[in-house]
Structure formats: C-alpha cells, structure tokens
Amino acid sequence: MAIKLIGVLILSISFSASGQIEKSLKELRENAHFAWIEDSVSAQLTIYFERDSYLSQRIGRVRKRIDLEIDSVSRFMKIPFYNKRIHLFVVESRAYMEKLIGRETNGVAFYKENVVTGIASANLWSITRHEFFHTMAMNEWGVPETWINEGMAVACDNKWHGFDLFQLTHYLIDQNRYVPLRSLAKRFRRIDDRLSYPLLGSFFKFLNQKYGHAAVLDLWKKGLKRGLPANLTLTQLEREWLNQIQQVTYNSIDY
Numbered sequence: 001m002a003i004k005l006i007g008v009l010i011l012s013i014s015f016s017a018s019g020q021i022e023k024s025l026k027e028l029r030e031n032a033h034f035a036w037i038e039d040s041v042s043a044q045l046t047i048y049f050e051r052d053s054y055l056s057q058r059i060g061r062v063r064k065r066i067d068l069e070i071d072s073v074s075r076f077m078k079i080p081f082y083n084k085r086i087h088l089f090v091v092e093s094r095a096y097m098e099k100l101i102g103r104e105t106n107g108v109a110f111y112k113e114n115v116v117t118g119i120a121s122a123n124l125w126s127i128t129r130h131e132f133f134h135t136m137a138m139n140e141w142g143v144p145e146t147w148i149n150e151g152m153a154v155a156c157d158n159k160w161h162g163f164d165l166f167q168l169t170h171y172l173i174d175q176n177r178y179v180p181l182r183s184l185a186k187r188f189r190r191i192d193d194r195l196s197y198p199l200l201g202s203f204f205k206f207l208n209q210k211y212g213h214a215a216v217l218d219l220w221k222k223g224l225k226r227g228l229p230a231n232l233t234l235t236q237l238e239r240e241w242l243n244q245i246q247q248v249t250y251n252s253i254d255y
Contacts, residue, residue, distance in 0.1 A: 021102060022110045022112060022113070023101055023102075023110055023113075023115070024110075024113055025087055025110075025113040025114075025115055028048075028087075028089055028100065028101075028115060028117075029048065031099070031100055033096075033099040033100070034048075034050060034091075034099075034100065035050060035051070036048040036049065036050065036089075037049055037050065037051055037056065039059055039063065041063060042063055042066075042067050044067075044070065044081075044082060044083075044084070044085055044086060045063070045066060045067060045070065045085065045086050045088060046085060046086070046087050046088065047059070047062070047063065047066070047088045047090060048087065048088065048089045048090065049090045049120075050091075050092075053090070053092055053120075054092055054120050054121045054122060055090050055120040062120070062127075066088065066127060069127070069128065069129050069132060070082065070086065070132055070136075072129055072156075073129050073132045073133050073136055073156055074136070076129075076133070076155075076156045077133075077136065077137060077140065077141075077156075078213050079136075079140060082136050082140070084114050084139060085114060086114050086115075086116060086132065086135060086136075087113065087114055087115045087116070088115075088116045088117070088118065088127070089115065089116070089117045089118075090117075090118055090119070090120050090127065091117070091118075091119055091120075092119065092120065092121045093119060093121060093124070094106065094119065094124075096119075097117065097119060100117060101117060106118070106119055106124070106126035107119065107126045107127065107128075107130075107131050108131065109131040109132075109134035109135040109138075110135075111134060111135045111138040111139055111143075114135055114139065115135070116131045116132055116134075116135055117131070118131065128157055129153075129156050129157045130153045130154065130156065130157050131153075133152065133153045133156040133157075134149065134153055137149070137152065137153075137220075141217065141220055141221065142220075142221060144220045144221070144223065145185070145223050145224060146188050146189065147184055147185045147188040147196075147200055147224075148204075148219060148220055148223070148224075150188065150196070150197060150200060150201075151197075151200030151201055151203060151204040152204050152216070152220065153201075154197050154198065154200060154201025154202075154204070155201045155202075155204040155205040155208060157201070158205070160197060160198035160201055161198075161255065163198070163253060163255065164250070165198060165201050165202040165205050166202055166205070166206075166244070166245055166248040167248055167249075167250035167253065168198050168202070168250070168253060168255060169198065169199060169202040169245050169248075170245050170246070170248050170249075170250055171250050171253040171255065172195065172198070172199065172255075173242075173245065177195055178195075178199070179191055179195050179196065179199060180238070181199075181203060181234055181235075181237075181238045182234055182235075184196050184199060184200055185224055185234070188200075194255075202241070202245070203237075203238075203241055204216065206240075206241040206244060207219070207229065207237070207241075210240070211229040211230060215229035215230070216229075
C-alpha cells in the first residue's frame with residue numbers, strides 16, 4: 001500500500017489558459033496549512049487527506065467509490081480508460097478549501113495538473129463526477145467554451161442538487177426562472193449559477209440523447225458558431241429541447 005506523509009512548503013502560483021489562478025500539483029501537496037497523507041493504491045488515482053479526518057476513517061470505501069465515479073465519467077465520454085493519474089485533494093470544509101486553493105468553494109478542477117479538489121465531512125460530500133469530468137475531458141478533448149464545459153459536466157453527473165435535470169428544468173420554467181440558451185451561452189458567468197448550471201446540464205443531456213455523442217463532441221471542439229448539430233440553429237435546438245421538457249412531469253421540487 002502506497003501511503004506516506006508529505007512535508008509542507010508554499011510555492012508560487014501559475015495561471016490557467018482562461019486567466020484563472022491554477023494551482024500546481026507541487027504547490028497543493030506542499031501547502032503549509034496541511035500535512036497530507038497520500039493514498040496511491042488505485043491504478044489511476046491518488047487521494048490526499050489529513051490524518052484523523054472524516055475521510056481517513058473511510059479511505060477504503062471512499063477509494064472504491066471514487067474509482068467507480070471515474071469509470072462512470074469514462075463511460076460518459078466513451079473512452080476505454082483514462083490513462084493519466086488523477087490527484088484528488090480532500091478537505092473537510094469550505095473554509096479549509098479556501099486555505100487550499102485561495103477561494104471558498106465546494107471543489108475545483110485544475111486540468112493541466114490532473115488535479116481535483118473536494119470536501120468530505122459528516123455534513124457535506126462534494127466529490128462528484130462534475131470535477132472529474134472537467135479534468136478528464138479537457139485533457140482528452142481540449143478546452144471548450146465555458147457554457148459547453150459546465151453544461152456537459154452537469155450532464156455527466158445526470159442530476160443537480162439531487163434533482164432530475166429534465167424535471168428541474170420544467171419546474172424552473174413554471175416558476176418563471178427560465179433563462180434562454182443564447183443568454184446562457186453568451187453571458188454564462190454573469191447568470192445565477194443556480195439557474196445556469198442545471199439548465200445547461202439539461203440541454204446537453206437532451207443533445208446527447210437525441211443527436212448522440214459524436215454530435216456533442218463536435219460542438220465541444222467547434223463551439224457555438226460552427227458546432228451545432230444537424231445544421232440547426234440554437235433557437236431550433238432550444239425549441240426541440242423545451243418541447244421534450246413539457247412532456248416531463250415533476251413532483252415535490254423545492255429549489
């Protein structure tokens with residue numbers, strides 16, 4: 001079993017292609033706020049956690065669970081195996097996440113280093129397919145437009161906050177909280193993520209089901225201007241999607 005204690009040291013940051021701060025693997029491993037235990041038992045995964053943490057008492061079960069999540073992402077992407085080692089850093093709260101990466105969030109993906117971060121505690125579990133998808137897809141397929149990247153990551157999870165994506169979309173429409181696709185594509189970062197993420201996840205789930213993986217991958221690589229499937233406009237695709245959503249029923253959604 002490959003488990004060892006890692007020392008601590010603070011190093012400088014680098015920047016991702018999008019201009020956001022992207023932490024290096026070395027910087028995360030040597031962050032002075034943490035004394036990591038490193039678990040490299042899995043063939044394609046290394047997990048970093050602290051002694052006596054919530055995860056440390058469950059590492060065997062958690063390792064198997066995360067391996068299954070990575071396998072699920074591979075199946076969604078239709079790749080036989082992701083041949084790069086993923087480095088997962090697990091903390092116990094959003095406050096600790098801020099100490100790790102510089103901002104308070106549930107988790108991020110630093111794809112250049114094959115790094116994912118997440119939270120595991122008695123009250124919060126944020127280690128999901130979403131961030132694994134970002135890391136794996138950007139390394140396999142390249143970096144797409146943001147709205148495509150986030151929509152596909154939610155579609156890979158196949159749910160949002162526990163809700164079915166199609167049912168939640170219908171609910172949001174009925175609540176007059178729907179945001180048109182063109183706005184989501186053009187102004188993604190300026191729209192409430194409680195709306196943008198599930199709506200785009202629902203749309204990309206629809207595209208994947210109706211037009212297939214190859215069409216979605218073409219959109220990923222070519223973008224909004226050149227990559228829409230079946231020679232349709234975004235408005236036409238949106239109409240098809242919403243027509244299908246109207247056939248979906250939902251119960252007991254409070255969101």
